Amino acid sequence: MQKLVVIGAGMASGRMLEHLLDAAPDAFEITVFNAEPRGNYNRIMLSPVLSGEKSYAEIVTHDDAWYAANKVTCRFGEKVLSVDTSRKVVVGEKGEVAYDKLVFGTGSSAFIIPCPGHDLPGVVAFRDLEDTTAMVEAAGKPGSKAVVIGGGLLGLEAAAALRLRGMEVTVLHIASHLMERQLDPAAGYLLKKDLEKRGITVLLEASTKEIIGNGRAEQVTLADGTELPCDIVVMAVGIRPAVKLAQDSGIPCGRAIKVDAQMRTETPDVFAVGECVEYNGTLFGLVAPLYDQAKVLAKTLLGEPETFAMRELSTKLKVTGCDLFSAGDFADAPGREDIVFRDPARGIYKRLVIENDRLIGAVMYGDTADGNWFFGLIKQGEDISEMRETLIFGPSYQGGASADPLSAVAALPPDAEICGCNGVCKGDIVKAIEAGASDLGAIRATTKASASCGTCTGLVEQVLSVTLGDDFVIPAAQPVCGCTELTHEDVRRLIKTSELKSQEAVWQELGWKTRNGCHVCRPAVNYYLLADWPLDYKDDPQSRFVNERNHANIQKDGTYSVMPRMWGGMTTPEELIAIAEAAKKYDAVVKVTGGQRIDLLGVKKEDLPAIWYDLNEAGMVSGHAYTKGLRTVKTCVGSDWCRFGTQDSTGLGIKLEKKLWGSWTPHKVKLAVSGCPRNCAEATCKDVGIICVDSGYQVGVAGAAGMDVKETERLVDVRTEDEAIEWTTAFIQLYRENARYLDRPYKWVAKVGLDWVKEVLADDAERKALVDRFDVSQSVYQVDPWAERAVPDAARRFQPLADLTVEAAE
Amino acid sequence: MSWIDIGHIDDVPLRGARLVKTHVGCVAVFRTDEAEVFAASNTCPHKKGPLSEGIVHGHKVTCPLHNWVFDLNTGEAQGADDGRISTYPVRLEDGRILLDGAAVSRRSAA
Numbered sequence: 051m052q053k054l055v056v057i058g059a060g061m062a063s064g065r066m067l068e069h070l071l072d073a074a075p076d077a078f079e080i081t082v083f084n085a086e087p088r089g090n091y092n093r094i095m096l097s098p099v100l101s102g103e104k105s106y107a108e109i110v111t112h113d114d115a116w117y118a119a120n121k122v123t124c125r126f127g128e129k130v131l132s133v134d135t136s137r138k139v140v141v142g143e144k145g146e147v148a149y150d151k152l153v154f155g156t157g158s159s160a161f162i163i164p165c166p167g168h169d170l171p172g173v174v175a176f177r178d179l180e181d182t183t184a185m186v187e188a189a190g191k192p193g194s195k196a197v198v199i200g201g202g203l204l205g206l207e208a209a210a211a212l213r214l215r216g217m218e219v220t221v222l223h224i225a226s227h228l229m230e231r232q233l234d235p236a237a238g239y240l241l242k243k244d245l246e247k248r249g250i251t252v253l254l255e256a257s258t259k260e261i262i263g264n265g266r267a268e269q270v271t272l273a274d275g276t277e278l279p280c281d282i283v284v285m286a287v288g289i290r291p292a293v294k295l296a297q298d299s300g301i302p303c304g305r306a307i308k309v310d311a312q313m314r315t316e317t318p319d320v321f322a323v324g325e326c327v328e329y330n331g332t333l334f335g336l337v338a339p340l341y342d343q344a345k346v347l348a349k350t351l352l353g354e355p356e357t358f359a360m361r362e363l364s365t366k367l368k369v370t371g372c373d374l375f376s377a378g379d380f381a382d383a384p385g386r387e388d389i390v391f392r393d394p395a396r397g398i399y400k401r402l403v404i405e406n407d408r409l410i411g412a413v414m415y416g417d418t419a420d421g422n423w424f425f426g427l428i429k430q431g432e433d434i435s436e437m438r439e440t441l442i443f444g445p446s447y448q449g450g451a452s453a454d455p456l457s458a459v460a461a462l463p464p465d466a467e468i469c470g471c472n473g474v475c476k477g478d479i480v481k482a483i484e485a486g487a488s489d490l491g492a493i494r495a496t497t498k499a500s501a502s503c504g505t506c507t508g509l510v511e512q513v514l515s516v517t518l519g520d521d522f523v524i525p526a527a528q529p530v531c532g533c534t535e536l537t538h539e540d541v542r543r544l545i546k547t548s549e550l551k552s553q554e555a556v557w558q559e560l561g562w563k564t565r566n567g568c569h570v571c572r573p574a575v576n577y578y579l580l581a582d583w584p585l586d587y588k589d590d591p592q593s594r595f596v597n598e599r600n601h602a603n604i605q606k607d608g609t610y611s612v613m614p615r616m617w618g619g620m621t622t623p624e625e626l627i628a629i630a631e632a633a634k635k636y637d638a639v640v641k642v643t644g645g646q647r648i649d650l651l652g653v654k655k656e657d658l659p660a661i662w663y664d665l666n667e668a669g670m671v672s673g674h675a676y677t678k679g680l681r682t683v684k685t686c687v688g689s690d691w692c693r694f695g696t697q698d699s700t701g702l703g704i705k706l707e708k709k710l711w712g713s714w715t716p717h718k719v720k721l722a723v724s725g726c727p728r729n730c731a732e733a734t735c736k737d738v739g740i741i742c743v744d745s746g747y748q749v750g751v752a753g754a755a756g757m758d759v760k761e762t763e764r765l766v767d768v769r770t771e772d773e774a775i776e777w778t779t780a781f782i783q784l785y786r787e788n789a790r791y792l793d794r795p796y797k798w799v800a801k802v803g804l805d806w807v808k809e810v811l812a813d814d815a816e817r818k819a820l821v822d823r824f825d826v827s828q829s830v831y832q833v834d835p836w837a838e839r840a841v842p843d844a845a846r847r848f849q850p851l852a853d854l855t856v857e858a859a860e
Numbered sequence: 861m862s863w864i865d866i867g868h869i870d871d872v873p874l875r876g877a878r879l880v881k882t883h884v885g886c887v888a889v890f891r892t893d894e895a896e897v898f899a900a901s902n903t904c905p906h907k908k909g910p911l912s913e914g915i916v917h918g919h920k921v922t923c924p925l926h927n928w929v930f931d932l933n934t935g936e937a938q939g940a941d942d943g944r945i946s947t948y949p950v951r952l953e954d955g956r957i958l959l960d961g962a963a964v965s966r967r968s969a970a
Binding site for chain 2: 564566569855856
């Protein structure tokens with residue numbers, strides 16, 4: 051076996067190891083050095099850790115168990131002293147390791163302004179967990195003050211998080227507007243205004259002269275003499291690649307370690323990946339290209355051809371309430387033209403930069419809903435002269451994909467089937483309308499459309515509306531509940547178009563008749579808000595049914611059932627022992643479920659945090675058996691064991707479950723993957739069911755096996771596992787964005803039509819955009835609810851508030 | 861009345877409830893607004909559903925098991941359902957929730 055040594059356990063090298071181990075688990079004997087005394091965690095998520103919205107444990111991407119399972123030798127907390135490329139050894143503090151292949155993933159370090167006092171205790175960067183912990187500690191003191199030097203992405207995220215922790219925060223920025231690399235002055239102005247609204251002081255063109263203090267940082271003094279007392283100073287002015295080790299080892303460097311498109315350095319058998327890399331004169335700081343590099347490097351190490359290509363990047367700020375988006379190049383230059391839109395009352399600003407009839411840059415503030423669409427135009431370099439006049443209003447004005455169901459119906463061709471029961475297509479209905487039919491009854495009488503099962507009623511009404519225009523008023527459909535006259539569809543649409551981002555906004559702007567809704571509308575509105583505005587809206591547990599609030603299923607006697615996730619139905623002896631022990635300890639009844647998992651019934655509410663803690667300790671997370679969300683991915687043993695298996699159905703099932711778990715959906719979603727058409731995993735009656743065949747994967751959707759029984763319909767046949775995952779994810783996101791609350795996918799598909807679903811998903815850009823939006827939502831919601839509630843503070847809420855029977859006895 | 865301090869208002873989530881064990885059985889304390897609380901029996905007369913786990917809206921709570929809705933002012937079931945839950949005196953003082961000890965004492969249970 052070849053020896054692979056990796057220096058640095060960061061996001062890029064971690065991702066590279068994942069690709070490598072996925073493709074060839076036994077190709078290398080791997081040793082990883084890391085100067086930080088821990089493995090790989092998601093550094094991007096340090097902001098939510100800082101603000102207290104997430105814990106460190108939740109952002110760990112590779113834990114000890116992962117390294118152990120993959121037989122990776124970890125030398126964490128140990129610095130590498132030198133690398134001898136002639137003898138091919140890495141010299142660590144505790145001894146040498148020989149390598150056949152060596153990867154530098156040394157990342158970058160914070161740039162510290164060398165002003166007097168920069169080395170005082172209390173001056174921190176915002177790069178790692180130590181920095182974050184130091185800031186959290188400083189924020190613990192009541193009335194404490196922070197000065198953040200640097201008004202870029204990192205500095206502002208730190209500032210917002212510290213403000214959330216209650217600190218008085220001042221941001222110092224050297225340039226004349228915030229985030230000057232990503233924003234133009236107008237958007238920078240709006241951002242500053244929003245930050246000031248939440249109590250953050252922003253000083254522009256502020257140059258730090260010195261930091262003073264007696265033994266620790268106590269004051270920042272500016273060049274103009276301004277004095278800012280503080281308890282902590284956060285330096286977030288930039289990063290620079292950590293390349294000293296590479297330089298000392300004689301590996302050719304420019305500003306960083308020089309690599310080619312295969313991630314090879316100029317020294318044989320030495321590679322580099324991540325922020326320590328320079329490619330074609332460019333350095334990297336955002337995560338997307340680092341992940342691309344990781345993929346390329348894994349291939350290169352395995353001797354497979356792959357080339358790293360630079361791609362356009364877009365930026366968003368992870369600060370709730372500050373909606374900004376920027377992409378491409380928006381500097382002023384000869385030959386460039388601007389299209390600008392402003393709405394001062396709503397704080398909206400959009401600017402598009404056009405060169406040679408192509409969109410080359412976009413900056414948006416306040417309303418970024420169309421950001422991904424503009425980003426797509428920039429990447430594709432499409433000629434926009436045709437739509438130039440309405441370009442800035444976004445895709446809904448271009449007659450293309452749109453959230454409005456009416457325009458989707460309008461776009462259907464005449465031979466599109468509307469009523470499946472009676473085989474009536476759109477053209478038949480339009481002809482009937484032209485012959486005088488003007489309402490649903492007349493259409494039913496003349497064409498039989500929607501006269502059988504009735505599920506296409508909505509579609510027929512939409513055809514009427516599109517054809518007759520204002521002459522047809524879609525009959526007042528069933529309102530959500532007594533709190534409003536609006537239907538679910540109306541509420542969904544208005545939440546999107548009016549940008550309603552809180553329940554209070556929905557109640558106010560849509561004229562709710564009750565003070566704060568009822569048990570029918572609250573869960574629906576809560577879902578719509580979190581699905582449409584994952585970064586702005588915070589899930590409200592008090593608008594959830596008991597099961598989703600308590601993360602367990604309530605039983606008829608008031609006890610709960612607890613079901614850990616078993617990825618793709620796979621488990622281990624260790625997990626089974628832990629489950630058995632938990633069942634005994636908490637006196638639970640054990641049931642094997644139809645979703646290939648184990649249910650523990652009869653657990654008392656007070657015991658929930660404790661049993662979750664025990665199961666967490668054994669590496670298990672919530673199975674979400676209680677949610678309108680992803681339940682299970684049922685699998686058969688596939689090509690690993692079965693003599694008929696055509697593909698690794700278990701592996702695909704596990705990947706799908708790992709991608710989709712934690713997401714909220716309008717109703718529950720169940721998946722299955724069968725390894726061959728014998729279909730042992732019963733994939734043909736699931737919300738999404740995949741059948742593996744020799745040539746690839748058949749993705750079926752909209753099956754049912756409950757009150758209704760229905761076979762899935764074929765969405766697409768794809769060749770690769772990645773495509774199967776992409777289509778599945780995009781389908782689920784489309785469902786999340788469009789279905790009404792409590793409609794399973796088969797009901798929703800019956801309303802909108804499978805053809806429409808296929809048409810949307812067949813558009814490569816739209817499909818990818820859906821996946822991107824899903825990923826954004828997952829960045830917030832893919833967290834184990836058990837781990838969040840097994841901590842003492844949260845666990846307390848599962849106990850009675852008071853026990854007066856005990857007090858009275860005293 | 862003998863007011864017993866059972867906790868701080870912020871221990872009860874807004875539009876949520878917490879449970880208090882008493883000699884007359886489990887009592888649910890509902891927080892219907894920033895500074896507005898109600899106390900009532902935790903047990904739905906229909907199938908004994910735990911009302912403290914219900915969705916709280918306006919001055920009402922919906923039972924989590926079968927959606928019976930109770931008015932917390934009167935304890936009366938709303939709409940077509942017929943039934944009533946006991947309500948108990950409760951008030952707020954400087955953010956502390958005070959429950960009437962006499963109403964939930966052993967004597968009152970007897």
